[in-house]
Amino acid sequence: VALDALVISVHLEGVAVEGDLRRARFIVVSPTPDFQVEIDGLVRRDISAATHLVEQWPMWRESRSQPWMVRVWFSPPEGSLAWLTVAGVTVPVPLTDDWHTLPELENIRRISGPVATQETHLWGGVVSAWKVYQMTGDASPVLDWGVGAGRVAVPLRRLFGVEVLGVDVDEVNVRWCQENLPDVPVSLSTLYPPLDFPDNHFAAVYGISVMTHLQRDTQLVWLRELRRVLQPGGVAILTVHGDHSLIQRPMTDAVSRAIAEDGISDHERDDIVAVAEAGYYRGTFQLRAQVKEAWGAVMPIVAYLPTANALRQDYVVLRRDR
Numbered sequence: 001v002a003l004d005a006l007v008i009s010v011h012l013e014g015v016a017v018e019g020d021l022r023r024a025r026f027i028v029v030s031p032t033p034d035f036q037v038e039i040d041g042l043v044r045r046d047i048s049a050a051t052h053l054v055e056q057w058p059m060w061r062e063s064r065s066q067p068w069m070v071r072v073w074f075s076p077p078e079g080s081l082a083w084l085t086v087a088g089v090t091v092p093v094p095l096t097d098d099w100h101t102l103p104e105l106e107n108i109r110r111i112s113g114p115v116a117t118q119e120t121h122l123w124g125g126v127v128s129a130w131k132v133y134q135m136t137g138d139a140s141p142v143l144d145w146g147v148g149a150g151r152v153a154v155p156l157r158r159l160f161g162v163e164v165l166g167v168d169v170d171e172v173n174v175r176w177c178q179e180n181l182p183d184v185p186v187s188l189s190t191l192y193p194p195l196d197f198p199d200n201h202f203a204a205v206y207g208i209s210v211m212t213h214l215q216r217d218t219q220l221v222w223l224r225e226l227r228r229v230l231q232p233g234g235v236a237i238l239t240v241h242g243d244h245s246l247i248q249r250p251m252t253d254a255v256s257r258a259i260a261e262d263g264i265s266d267h268e269r270d271d272i273v274a275v276a277e278a279g280y281y282r283g284t285f286q287l288r289a290q291v292k293e294a295w296g297a298v299m300p301i302v303a304y305l306p307t308a309n310a311l312r313q314d315y316v317v318l319r320r321d322r
C-alpha cells in the first residue's frame with residue numbers, strides 16, 4: 001500500500017492585490033483534483049467564483065501524488081492574517097507586514113537569490129513558520145539553524161509566540177539580525193560543528209533551505225550535531241530539494257547521472273549565496289529514498305512532506321530517540 005499517495009500537502013505560492021481582492025496562489029500536492037476551499041471557516045465566503053485549478057504537473061517517477069496549482073480570490077478580512085483552508089489543509093495568508101521587520105533587498109538576496117522580494121520573504125516565511133509550528137507546537141527552546149535574515153524565525157516568534165534562537169555562518173545577516181531583531185537572539189556559527197550549545201538543549205531544531213546547499217558528507221556531519229543538541233524526543237525539521245524539485249529544473253547530464261547512480265547530486269556549486277569558503281555551498285538534489293537511507297541511519301525519520309514550501313522543497317522530520 002502506498003500510504004504516500006494519501007498525503008495532502010498545501011503551500012502558499014504567492015499573494016497579490018487585485019483591486020479590492022487578494023489573490024492567493026497555492027500548490028496542492030494531492031492524488032485528487034477535488035478541492036474544497038474555505039476562508040476563516042466559512043465555505044467559500046467572499047471567495048470569487050473564479051477560484052480555479054490552473055494546472056497539473058507530472059511528478060517524478062511513479063509517485064502517485066500530483067501537484068496542482070490553485071488560485072483563490074478573496075476579500076481580505078480584518079487583521080494580519082487570513083486563514084484559508086484548501087483541500088482540508090489550513091494555511092495562514094499574510095495580509096499586513098506591520099508586525100514584521102523586513103530586511104533590505106540586499107540581505108534578502110544573500111539568502112534567497114536575485115528574484116526574491118520583501119513580499120516573497122514575508123509570505124514564504126509565514127508559510128514555513130506555520131509548517132514548523134504545527135509540528136513543534138509550544139516546544140521551547142527552538143533553534144533556527146541557518147536563520148538567514150529571520151524569514152522564518154520572525155513570524156514563528158511574533159505570530160505564533162515561539163521562543164526561537166538562530167545561528168548562521170553569514171556574518172552580514174547575523175549582524176543584521178542582532179541589530180534589528182531584539183526578540184530573536186542570533187549568533188554566528190561555523191561551517192562545521194560544533195555549535196556553541198550544550199548537549200540535549202533544544203526541544204526542536206529546524207533548517208529551512210540549508211541541507212539543500214550542503215554536500216552529502218557535510219549533511220551527515222551536521223545531522224549528527226543537530227542530534228547532539230536536541231533533547232531526547234526532540235524533532236529536527238530539515239528541507240531538501242527532493243523528487244519534485246528535480247522535475248522543476250532542466251537537469252544536466254551530470255546531475256541525472258549522479259541521481260541515477262547515487263540518489264543524490266551534490267557536485268554543482270552554488271555561489272549565489274555568500275558563504276566564506278569557496279565551494280562549500282552547493283545546489284544539492286536528492287531522492288527521497290536516498291534521504292531515507294542516509295539520514296535515517298542517524299535519526300529515525302517520522303514524517304516526509306513532499307513539496308511543502310514555496311521553494312518546492314520537501315520537509316524531512318526526524319525525531320531523536322532516547
Ligand SMILES: C[S@@+](CC[C@H](N)C(=O)[O-])C[C@H]1O[C@@H](n2cnc3c(N)ncnc32)[C@H](O)[C@@H]1O
Pocket residue numbers: 111112145146147148149150151152167168169170173189190191192207208209210213222273274275
Ligand atoms: C537559502 S538560505 C535560507 C535562510 C533561512 N533558513 C530562510 O529560510 O530564509 C541558507 C542559509 O543557511 C546558511 N548556512 C549555510 N551553511 C550553514 C551551516 N553549516 N550552518 C549554519 N548556517 C548555514 C547560509 O548562510 C544562509 O543564510
